[in-house]
C-alpha cells in the first residue's frame with residue numbers, strides 16, 4: 066500500500082494542501098473562522114501524518130528483523146512541545162514555514178500555541194524524554210512506557226509574591242499527537258486475597274482473587290529520531306472502568322454507584338503526584354505504580370507471544386530499564402505473570418526476571434528512598450507481597466551462607482525494613498531483581514556504592530556501574546537557540562547535531578576576535594528576547610547588557626536557592642552602605658516550582674519575590690542589581706531561559722544532587738558555571754577545564770565529616786559579620802513590611818540547624834561571585850571561556866549516555882529503518898541547524 070503525497074509529501078505545496086484539508090475535514094473549519102488553536106491543531110495533525118509513516122515502517126522493521134527492544138519504564142515524562150521537534154527531525158522547518166506563510170499564518174506563532182504534556186516533576190522526567198529522543202535518533206529499537214495523567218504537574222502563578230498552584234488541563238483542547246488504541250487493553254487486579262491450590266499435575270499454584278478490577282488503555286505518541294527512519298513510540302496508560310457502567314447496579318436503580326465505580330477506576334491516572342523528592346506513602350501512588358507496571362509487562366508479553374517467542378527467552382528480546390524505584394514492582398509482577406499466569410517454574414522465571422531488568426537510581430536523599438508499609442502493600446497487592454517474601458527468603462539464605470552469623474548484615478540487606486514498623490524497601494527489590502544498577506553521575510555512583518547500597522556492592526560488585534546523564538542537543542541547542550546553532554553550523558557544519566563531540570572544532574575559534582564578537586551578539590540578542598518576555602510577563606524591566614545570572618530548577622533546600630539570595634542581599638546591603646561600590650550590573654533570575662506541601666520551599670519563593678520587590682524598587686541600587694522570579698518553569702519556558710544565561714548557578718550541597726541536567730543545558734548554551742563539586746558538575750568542570758568553572762564550597766567528604774562532628778551553624782555566624790548582617794536583615798522584617806514572623810522559620814532553620822550547610826559555604830560563595838564579577842569586566846576573556854565551554858560539552862549529549870546503556874547495560878544494537886522519501890529532494894533544500902527554524 067502506498068500513501069499519497071497529500072498525507073506524507075514534504076514539499077511546500079503538499080504541506081499547504083494537507084494543512085488546509087486537515088483544517089476542513091478533521092476540524093470542520095475554514096481558515097477565516099479558525100482559532101489559533103485550530104490552526105495549530107491542523108498543522109500538528111498534518112505533520113503527524115508524516116511522522117506516522119516512519120512509525121509504521123519502524124514497527125514493521127522491528128518485527129521482520131526480530132529486534133531486541135529496550136523498554137524504558139518510567140512513571141514520568143516531560144517531552145516538551147512536539148510540533149517544533151518533529152519539524153526539526155523531519156528536516157522540513159523551512160517548507161512548513163513557507164506553507165503556512167502562504168496561507169497568512171506565522172509558524173512561530175502556531176508553534177507557540179502548543180501546550181506541553183507536563184507528565185513529570187523535574188529532572189527525572191525530562192531525562193526520560195531526552196533518552197527517548199536519543200534512542201530514536203541513534204536508531205535503537207525502543208518503547209517508552211508511562212502513565213497518561215489527566216492532570217500533569219500544576220501550572221505555577223505568583224500572587225503577592227507566593228506560589229499559587231493551578232490545575233494543569235493539558236487535554237482540554239485535545240492532544241493531536243496521541244493515538245488511542247482501544248484494542249490494547251489490559252486487566253489490572255487490585256486488592257483481595259490469594260488462594261493456594263494443587264493443580265492436575267500436582268504443582269503448587271496460587272490464584273489471586275482481586276477485590277477490584279480496572280483496565281488500562283494504551284495511548285501512543287510517536288517519537289521520531291533526528292533525520293532517520295526510526296520512529297519509536299511512547300505508550301502511556303490511561304485507567305478506565307472495565308465496563309463504563311456497572312449494569313448490575315444500574316438495573317437495581319443504583320445509578321450513582323454505577324457511575325461511582327467508573328470514577329474510582331479512572332482516579333488511578335487522574336493526577337501526577339507533585340513531589341519532587343519526598344515520597345509520600347499514599348495508596349493511590351502505589352496503585353499508579355502497579356498499574357504502570359502490569360499494563361506494560363502484559364503488553365510486552367503479548368508482543369512476545371504474538372511473535373511466537375518462548376517465554377523463557379523473554380530476556381533475550383526485552384531489555385527493561387527501571388527509571389528509579391517507581392516501577393520496581395515490575396520485578397514482583399513479572400514473576401507473578403510468568404509463574405502464576407504462564408506456569409513457568411520459579412527458578413526459570415527468576416533467571417528471566419533478573420536478566421530482563423536494570424535499575425537506575427536518581428537520589429541518595431533518605432526521604433526520597435521509597436518504602437511501603439507492609440500492611441498497605443499487602444492489602445493492595447496480596448500476591449506480590451508473598452512473592453516479595455519468597456524472593457527475600459531465597460536471597461537472605463544466600464547472604465547467610467556467604468556471611469555466616471552476620472545477622473546485622475542480613476537485616477540491612479533484607480527487602481523488609483523491620484526497624485520500627487515493617488516496610489518493603491523498593492530499592493532493595495530493584496537491586497535484587499536486576500542484572501545492572503547504575504547511578505547518574507560518577508560522584509553519585511560512587512556515593513551510592515559507599516552509602517545506601519554499600520552492602521549490595523560487597524555482595525555483587527560487578528552489578529554496579531555509572532552512566533552519567535546527558536541532554537539532547539536537538540531540543541536544547543538546535544531548537545532552543547537557533548541563532549547560536551546557526552553560528553556554530555556556519556563554522557563547523559551541522560554534524561554536531563548528531564555527534565556532539567564535533568563541537569570540539571570550535572576551540573580554535575575562541576582566539577578569533579571576529580568570532581567572539583559574533584558570539585557576544587548572539588548572546589545579547591537572546592538576552593534581549595528574554596528581557597522582552599520578562600517585561601511582558603512580570604512587568605519588570607531588565608538590562609540585557611547586565612550579567613544574566615540564572616538559577617532555574619525545582620525549589621528545594623538542598624539546591625540552595627537561599628544561598629543565592631544571601632549573596633544578593635550581601636550585594637544589596639553593600640551598595641546601600643557604600644553607593645560607590647563597584648558592582649557590575651547583574652540580573653538575578655530564578656524559576657522553579659515548589660512541591661505544594663513543602664513549606665520551606667514555598668517560603669524560599671516568597672523570599673525571592675520579597676527581595677525582588679525591595680531591590681527592584683530601591684533607587685539606590687536600581688539598574689545595578691535586579692531580581693526576577695519567572696513563573697511557571699516548564700520545558701517550553703526553559704527553552705527561552707538557557708540561551709540567555711551568562712552564569713549558571715549549580716550550588717547544591719555537595720553529595721546531594723545526583724547529577725543535575727540543567728547544568729548541562731546552560732553550559733551547552735554558553736553559560737559559565739558557578740558550582741560546587743556535586744553531581745555532574747564534577748565531570749563538567751573536568752571537561753570544560755577548571756579555569757572555565759567557578760568552583761566553591763565544601764566537598765561531599767567534608768559535608769559528611771561536618772555532619773559527623775555535628776557542627777553548630779551559629780559558630781560560622783559568630784565569625785562572619787556580613788553573614789550576620791544579612792540574616793539579621795531578613796529577620797528584621799524589612800522584607801515583609803515589618804512582619805518579623807514571615808521569614809523567621811527560614812532564618813531560624815539556618816541559624817540553628819542548617820541541614821544543607823548553607824552557612825559554612827556562604828563566604829566561599831560570595832568570594833567566588835567576586836571572581837565572577839571580575840571576569841565579567843573583561844568581555845573578551847569571558848567570551849573566550851564561553852566558547853571553550855560549549856566546544857567541550859560534547860560528552861554531555863544524551864546520545865553518549867544511551868550508547869553507554871546500549872553497550873554496558875542493555876546489549877542492544879541499533880537497527881536501521883529504511884525509508885523511501887516521499888520527495889527525494891525534500892531534505893536537500895534545508896540545511897540542518899542553519900535553517901532549523
Ligand code: F58
Nearest residue numbers: 186188189341342427722723724725726
Ligand atoms: C533527579 N531526580 C535528580 N526526581 O534530583 C537530579 O540530580 C538528576 O539529574 C535527575 O533526577 C535525572 O537523573 C528527580 O527528578 C524526581 O523528580 C522524583 C519524582 C517522583 C518522586 C521522587 C522524586
